[in-house]
Amino acid sequence: MANLAMREAYGRALADYGAVNPKVVALDADTASSTLSSFFEKRFPDRFFNFGIAEPCMVDAAVGLALGGMIPFANAFAALAALRALEQVRTCVCYARTNVKIASSYAGVSDFKDGPTHHAISDIAIMRSLPEITVIVPADGNEAAAFVPLIAEYDGPVYFRLSRSSAMPVSSPGESLSIGKGIVRRQGTDLSIVACGSMTGRSMQAADVLASKGIKARVIEMHTIKPLDTGLILQAAAETGAIVTAEEHTIIGGLGSAVAEALAVRPVPLAMVGIHDAFARTGPDPESIMDACGMGVGDIVDSAMSVIDRKKGGR
Amino acid sequence: MKKYDSKLIADLNAQANYLRRQSLTMIYRRQAGHPGGCLSAADVVAALYFNVLRIDPKRPDWEDRDRFILSKGHASALLYSALARRGYFAESELEHWGELTCQLQGHPDRLKTPGVDMTSGILGHGIAIGLGLSLAARLRKKDYHTYVLLGDGECQGGIVWEGANACAKFNPGNLTAIVDYNDVQLDGAVHDIMPMEPFADKWRSFRWEVITIDGHDMKQILNALDEARSITRSPVVIIARTVKGKGVSFMENKSQWHGIPPDKEQYAAAMAELSGEGS
Numbered sequence: 332m333a334n335l336a337m338r339e340a341y342g343r344a345l346a347d348y349g350a351v352n353p354k355v356v357a358l359d360a361d362t363a364s365s366t367l368s369s370f371f372e373k374r375f376p377d378r379f380f381n382f383g384i385a386e387p388c389m390v391d392a393a394v395g396l397a398l399g400g401m402i403p404f405a406n407a408f409a410a411l412a413a414l415r416a417l418e419q420v421r422t423c424v425c426y427a428r429t430n431v432k433i434a435s436s437y438a439g440v441s442d443f444k445d446g447p448t449h450h451a452i453s454d455i456a457i458m459r460s461l462p463e464i465t466v467i468v469p470a471d472g473n474e475a476a477a478f479v480p481l482i483a484e485y486d487g488p489v490y491f492r493l494s495r496s497s498a499m500p501v502s503s504p505g506e507s508l509s510i511g512k513g514i515v516r517r518q519g520t521d522l523s524i525v526a527c528g529s530m531t532g533r534s535m536q537a538a539d540v541l542a543s544k545g546i547k548a549r550v551i552e553m554h555t556i557k558p559l560d561t562g563l564i565l566q567a568a569a570e571t572g573a574i575v576t577a578e579e580h581t582i583i584g585g586l587g588s589a590v591a592e593a594l595a596v597r598p599v600p601l602a603m604v605g606i607h608d609a610f611a612r613t614g615p616d617p618e619s620i621m622d623a624c625g626m627g628v629g630d631i632v633d634s635a636m637s638v639i640d641r642k643k644g645g646r
Numbered sequence: 647m648k649k650y651d652s653k654l655i656a657d658l659n660a661q662a663n664y665l666r667r668q669s670l671t672m673i674y675r676r677q678a679g680h681p682g683g684c685l686s687a688a689d690v691v692a693a694l695y696f697n698v699l700r701i702d703p704k705r706p707d708w709e710d711r712d713r714f715i716l717s718k719g720h721a722s723a724l725l726y727s728a729l730a731r732r733g734y735f736a737e738s739e740l741e742h743w744g745e746l747t748c749q750l751q752g753h754p755d756r757l758k759t760p761g762v763d764m765t766s767g768i769l770g771h772g773i774a775i776g777l778g779l780s781l782a783a784r785l786r787k788k789d790y791h792t793y794v795l796l797g798d799g800e801c802q803g804g805i806v807w808e809g810a811n812a813c814a815k816f817n818p819g820n821l822t823a824i825v826d827y828n829d830v831q832l833d834g835a836v837h838d839i840m841p842m843e844p845f846a847d848k849w850r851s852f853r854w855e856v857i858t859i860d861g862h863d864m865k866q867i868l869n870a871l872d873e874a875r876s877i878t879r880s881p882v883v884i885i886a887r888t889v890k891g892k893g894v895s896f897m898e899n900k901s902q903w904h905g906i907p908p909d910k911e912q913y914a915a916a917m918a919e920l921s922g923e924g925s
């Protein structure tokens with residue numbers, strides 16, 4: 332199977348699922364040909380609503396559609412879904428607990444061409460702080476597609492964080508996925524790398540590099556940031572004694588913070604890979620930006636070495 | 647203009663007076679709430695809940711019911727009074743408003759209070775949410791109507807106009823907005839704080855049909871709601887010209903009564919003015 336960009340895998344899957352479930356509707360904010368909700372639009376024009384560049388209105392209308400018994404997927408750039416439409420999401424989606432799915436595309440630094448105005452590096456932190464919403468970050472195109480039916484069939488608000496780009500594949504089609512259950516992608520005993528989204532594939536690469544140094548790294552894919560699979564994290568902490576987190580996001584409030592909160596009851600050496608309280612920059616591709624902004628494979632390897640050192644009692 | 651039975655009009659006026667008294671009593675008892683905007687919207691809400699809305703208090707989740715969104719959620723005491731009067735919950739529940747275990751929140755909460763169709767409080771959401779409800783009706787071939795009640799000050803927010811613009815595009819044909827145009831908001835007169843005139847022209851330019859009425863004249867209210875329901879070529883807004891604090895002379899047109907409860911003497915004086923029918 333081709334390694335589709337996450338947005339394309341998602342867009343095709345949403346259209347396919349639209350044929351299965353007539354309650355699914357899609358909304359977009361003048362980005363249908365970018366988020367690729369356009370696949371759904373072509374097949375189900377009567378169940379597709381383009382609101383123009385008005386994300387707050389789109390989210391509120393999705394709330395109304397949900398109140399009327401539909402299952403709306405509201406598509407937008409993550410920077411706008413999580414920021415401009417945030418009050419709608421907080422009040423009308425989360426507090427009112429309406430069955431709205433926010434499909435947030437172009438997350439992280441995947442909109443490399445447009446630069447930091449269009450990056451979303453705080454959205455996980457923002458969404459994670461809101462009661463009632465489930466936050467899901469697929470690791471590759473296959474998962475972006477596989478989560479669509481699960482999210483549609485889950486009763487409640489979901490923030491689904493998608494990338495514009497393709498990510499290094501880590502999953503295989505047909506693999507079982509469950510909201511709220513992390514996946515051990517690689518066994519290891521010396522430390523655990525807990526990753527989400529595009530950083531999962533990079534963490535697998537880092538584990539290869541570490542293996543060449545004789546270090547056995549466990550890699551855990553944490554696609555559901557909320558509710559967090561705390562049990563899997565505490566088990567990893569107990570069995571490997573050191574943890575590195577990796578996310579295409581600021582380290583303030585994201586996956587790393589969620590893992591740190593879980594570990595507060597039973598601390599082990601922890602290091603966070605992500606953006607360190609800065610805006611990223613424009614670049615020729617997402618990978619270059621990630622490498623330049625602290626999210627390279629080498630950054631994961633360095634963090635792994637440091638937590639192992641601390642575990643051994645060094646500095 | 648349709649002829650209405652004078653008994654119906656008298657009955658609805660009495661209901662409105664009851665809602666005014668009950669809202670003020672709730673606000674006085676709790677020493678919190680928004681009297682001015684409850685009193686201004688009481689006649690419209692009485693018309694909706696006691697004559698117009700197709701609802702069944704025994705089945706608050708009935709799929710075919712008409713929907714009502716109190717976009718100006720700070721008039722919650724008015725909505726709770728109407729819901730209790732219609733039998734969604736016991737009127738004795740109103741006495742517990744504001745208590746930690748009470749199902750009535752400061753602003754309406756659809757999950758806690760039977761009969762509340764949508765949570766509200768932060769202003770501006772009603773039109774766009776109402777649009778979604780109307781689109782769902784169209785998709786599911788339901789004939790329910792959605793009513794949204796908003797304030798004039800509320801219309802200063804951009805989300806109202808994003809919603810209005812989208813309604814014109816999708817024209818669901820089963821959505822009516824009502825603006826409680828009392829020209830008073832928290833900090834002063836709407837025409838001073840942030841003027842909205844020419845208000846009707848703004849809606850018309852967004853391709854809405856506009857019906858302007860005296861929002862305290864029950865015949866005009868019923869006629870406008872009737873007419874609005876029959877218009878499907880465009881979304882309809884009823885601009886109800888009202889008096890903030892209507893019915894209590896010392897509260898009328900005064901911004902300080904937007905969100906301040908009356909003290910004991912003020913409450914007694916207000917209730918004396920609101921005595922009579924429906925009391």
